Amino acid sequence: MPPKKSEEFNYTPRIVIGNDEKVLKIVDYPILRVRIKYKHTLTSTPVECLVDSGSVINLFPASWGVLLKIPIKSGQLQKIYGIGGVSIESYRHDVHFYIIDSKINFRTYAYFSEKQNTPLLGRYGFFDMFKNVSFNQDRGSFTLTK
Amino acid sequence: MKKYLPEQIIKKYSNSWVAISDKDNEVITHGNDILEVEKKLKKIGKKADVITFILPVNHFYAP
Numbered sequence: 244m245p246p247k248k249s250e251e252f253n254y255t256p257r258i259v260i261g262n263d264e265k266v267l268k269i270v271d272y273p274i275l276r277v278r279i280k281y282k283h284t285l286t287s288t289p290v291e292c293l294v295d296s297g298s299v300i301n302l303f304p305a306s307w308g309v310l311l312k313i314p315i316k317s318g319q320l321q322k323i324y325g326i327g328g329v330s331i332e333s334y335r336h337d338v339h340f341y342i343i344d345s346k347i348n349f350r351t352y353a354y355f356s357e358k359q360n361t362p363l364l365g366r367y368g369f370f371d372m373f374k375n376v377s378f379n380q381d382r383g384s385f386t387l388t389k
Numbered sequence: 390m391k392k393y394l395p396e397q398i399i400k401k402y403s404n405s406w407v408a409i410s411d412k413d414n415e416v417i418t419h420g421n422d423i424l425e426v427e428k429k430l431k432k433i434g435k436k437a438d439v440i441t442f443i444l445p446v447n448h449f450y451a452p
Contacts, residue, residue, distance in 0.1 A: 258399050260446045266396060270449060276439050288408065288430065290423060291441040306422035343439075360442050 249375075249388040250345045255291070273378060273385045275364065276343035279303075279353070281311040281336065289343045290362060294376070294385060298365030301353035302333060307362065308355040311338075315355050323356065331358035340369075347387065394443075404445040408437035 254271035261267035276289035290307060302323060305315050318334030325331070333354035341348045351368045370376050375388040398407070398416055406426045407419045417437050418429040426440050 256393050257444075258393055258396055259444070259449060260396065260399055260403070262447045264400065264446075267447065268449075269393070286427075288427060288437050289439050291439055304423060306424040310424050310427055361444075 249386050250342075250347060251382075251384050251386045252344070254383045254385070271383055277362070277364075278341040278343065279307070279311065280339040280341070281308070281313050284311050285339075285341070286310060292362040292364050294369070295363045295365055296370065296376070298363040299367060300333075300365045301351070301368040302359050302363045302365065303353050303355050304359050304362065305355045305357040308336065313338075313355065315357075318355070321354055323354070329358075331356050333359070342387075345387075347389070399443060400446065402443045404443065406440060406442050408435075408440050411438040 252275060255274040256269050256271050258266050259268045259270055273294040274291050275294060277292045278286045278289050308315050313336050315334050318336045321333050321335060323331050323333050333356035335352055335354050337350065337352050339348065339350050349372050351372060353368060373387050373389060376385065378385045392414055395414060402416060402419050405419050405421065406423055408417045408426050408430055409415070410417055417435050418426060418433065420426040420429060423440055430437055
């Protein structure tokens, strides 16, 4: 059976704790669980990645790449400028994405940085792999259409 | 709608990486990065459903 053209994913709610240790807010994030493969090695445990239309590229923590024995600093250097006016160094590598709870997988590229924590799925290397990426606040979900 | 990570987990493991079991909604192990968490999982011989980063207390995410 061919893979479905559109796949819908629920937002992932997260509690934000305030300084007074009480629940400040509940925020719904567009998060996907992803496994990545480099050459012939596939990560065993999925990692939560934020679908981030504000990020130009896929930006991952370097430790995820080290797990796959990627020689991080051998990749093409790219400086990334983000919130707070901070510039960080990242390195490009080709990887294969497997999105959990779906049939979606594709070969793409990501940038790895020692200064990045939450993995980001951005415009080039993720969004451009789909015809449409839509967010539905009413349904509390987002949809990826091939 | 997906389950919340409980308040106690968010407080206890803020600003760290955790390996989570969906079934029990519990933290199997934690560490400073993905590599450390995976090594600990391997050492204790357990499988997690997902690894995620818990934001520091009183922080939103705005990349």
